Amino acid sequence: MRTSIATVSLSGSLTEKLAAASRAGFDGVEIFENDLLASPLGPEEIRARCEDLGLSIDLYQPMRDIEAVPEAEFVHNLRRARRKFELMRRLGTDTVLVCSSVSPLAEDDDALAADQLGQLADLAQEFGVRVAYEALAWGRHVSTYDHAWRIVEAAGHPALGTCLDSFHILSRGSDPKGIEDIPGEKIFFLQLADAPLLAMDVLQWSRHYRCFPGQGGFDVAGLVRHVLSAGYDGPLSLEVFNDVFRQAEAGPTAVDAHRSLLVLQETVGLSRLPAPVVPTGIAFAELVTPDAEPVSALLGALGFARTARHRSKPVDLWQQGEARILVNTGPAVRRDGTALAAIGLESPDPQGAARRAEALLAPVLPRRRAPEDAPLEAVAAPDGTELFFCAPTAPTAPTATTVTTAPELPGWRADFTDTTAQPPPGTGVHRIDHLALTQPWHHFDEATLFHRTVLGLDAQESVDVADPYGLLRSRAVTTPDGSVRIALSVGAAPTEDDTHAQHIALAARDLVAAARTFQERGGRLLRMPANYYDDLAARFDLTEGELETYQSLGILYDRDAGGEFRHCYTRTVGRVFFELVQRDGDYRGYGAQNAPVRLAAQRAAKLLTGG
Known part of the structure; x- marks a missing residue:
């Protein structure tokens, strides 16, 4: 299965992150918006650099606070989205991550959220872009994956699907078995992260203590099995916010990240590695x-x-x-x-x-x-x-x-x-x-x-x-x-x-x-x-x-x-x-x-x- 990593998971400039991901063996990357904004390279140059390194750009992220807002605000959001979709076309990527809103303007109205996400998907489709809607664990009104899926399902748009994130799902204690009820083709993207089991605010937990699968206390492998059972065939992608990783050298961190995915694929039966030989x-x-x-x-x-x-x-x-x-x-x-x-x-x-x-x-x-x-x-x-x-x-x-x-x-x-x-x-x-x-x-x-x-x-x-x-x-x-x-x-x-x-x-x-x-x-x-x-x-x-x-x-x-x-x-x-x-x-x-x-x-x- 293809592997990917979000550039936010690594330290350094965007070019350093891309080089580290390529050397470690990843097939693709998620371009985190802040990394692109800080890069001296234009979108076409970043696209060419990824092609030279053998990397696909699998996702552009994040687009925040889009849905369930007053009409005037939504008009502004569509204008913002149009510019980002133009940018994505220059980058050569076709999937954007839209996080559930945390805006104080957001209304607790699933029908409004579905309608506005459908309009966003209409615009995205003009640019050949798919919208992957993700429930943030601290979302203002949408904070669980099944809630996000109900909104996507209600919208019923071919360019609108869901993004599943293991941290957001497992940190809230949600049962991932329900993922199998989502059609595989509507799971547009899968982001993976582990974390130590801590009793703390979920936003701070997410922003500082995520780690790669197998390094924390979450059953990431169990979640992936449910996603595969649903029929998902996209990349396994790592999105890890970690203070230590962002200060460490990008190369070894990328190798460690890819190792975690190799073991994860072995665990869920996607690949076979030489069997472990336990020392005596x-x-x-x-x-x-x-x-x-x-x-x-x-x-x-x-x-x-x-x-x-x-x-x-x-x-x-x-x-x-x-x-x-x-x-x-x-x-x-x-x-x-x-x-x-x-x-x-x-x-x-x-x-x-x-x-x-x-x-x-x-x-x-x-x-x-x-x-x-x-x-x-x-x-x-x-x-x-x-x-x-x-x-x-x-x-x-x-x-x-x-x-x-x-x-x-x-x-x-x-x-x-x-x-x-x-x-x-x-x-x-x-x-x-x-x-x-x-x-x-x-x-x-x-x-x-x-x-x-x-x-x-x-x-x-x-x-x-x-x-x-x-x-x-x-x-x-x-x-x-x-x-x-x-x-x-x-x-x-x-x-x-x-x-x-x-x-x-x-x-x-x-x-x-x-x-x-x-x-x-x-x-x-x-x-x-x-x-x-x-x-x-x-x-x-x-x-x-x-x-x-x-x-x-x-x-x-x-x-x-x-x-x-x-x-x-x-x-x-x-x-x-x-x-x-x-x-x-x-x-x-x-x-x-x-x-x-x-x-x-x-x-x-x-x-x-x-x-």
């Missing part, structure tokens, strides 16, 4: 660093051993149990120091996972590798993190003996030559519990959609966390069994001093023992204020001595209906820190209510050290 575990997390010494010291204190080195690259493998950390000191070092640059995801079908990612517009990453290196499929996430799809590694048990070569290890692990160093006793860490990735401020919704659709992860509810200097949004994406957990977070606005570093959470069997061992080896844990522990004692009935132990080690605690969660944090190296966690029972959260305390403690530590 975390093969490794890769750190890049200009200085291996502080990272090595931190990993050693955490009980990791440097067990192997890459045959042809300056990359060391540190391991404890099934937790594997790669330390890369090669030339691809981030200017801001140590950073989490790549994640290896264990996959039952690495090639299938890569095909899925590529079909959903994920950038495929070229790899510089020696002929003998294992072929690894890799793509880039929206924040630039490299994602490698790896064949599952062979299980290894913690050992205090010399590490020996294991040529039977599959995939990426075969690229590493084992060391003969004697590993230190571990701290009880046995796997990577989760990874926390701080997103660029304009990529949060895109990242959620990417990880959910490309990787097949389930998205949990978004959580707002109070940071000392703003608000932090966080949303976890996971496999059902928790073998892969990734927490995505973003600040409320861009900042040059972003202390929301990435981190790697390590699962420990006995957190208190792991924390003590870490400290005995010279590791420094983040200290928490005494006020936190006073509050903890008030909220939970902890055993004798438990509270004192937690306070002495900087351990945070949480409990829900499923179980208990204990966690503590190392100091930050570059832009990375580690978290030690212990989950008991069926606790599935991440200690979100402790996050404000942790963030404040990290801010204080940063100020104290000057780093």
